[in-house]
Amino acid sequence: MKAAAESVKFLVNSAYRNPGSCLSQKQADLAKRIALKFRMKQSYDLKLLFCKKCKAYSPPLYSKTIRVRRGRLIFRCKNCGSVYRIPFK
Structure with missing residues (x-):
C-alpha cells in the first residue's frame, strides 16, 4: 500500500513536469488506475488532472x-x- 502511494505521487509529479506531452497523459492515467486499484483516497493534485464529466x-x-x-x-x-x-x- 505504501509503495503504491509513493508510485502514485511520483507519477503525478512527473505528469506535472511535462503537461502537454503524450507521456504525461499515460503517467496520469496510470496513477489514477493504481489509486483506484488499491482503493486509495485520491489526492487533490490527482483530482485536478482529470475532468469530472468526460x-x-x-x-x-x-x-x-x-x-x-x-x-x-x-x-x-x-x-x-x-x-x-x-x-x-
Whole structure:
C-alpha cells in the first residue's frame, strides 16, 4: 500500500513536469488506475488532472481554463465544455 502511494505521487509529479506531452497523459492515467486499484483516497493534485464529466486527462493551463470569481475557482474543460467550481479563500 505504501509503495503504491509513493508510485502514485511520483507519477503525478512527473505528469506535472511535462503537461502537454503524450507521456504525461499515460503517467496520469496510470496513477489514477493504481489509486483506484488499491482503493486509495485520491489526492487533490490527482483530482485536478482529470475532468469530472468526460474523465479525460486535462491538466490546468493546457486543457482547462481557470477563472477566479466571487471566492471560487471556476474550471472549464476544453474537451467537453463542462464547468465545475471549487470554493477558494
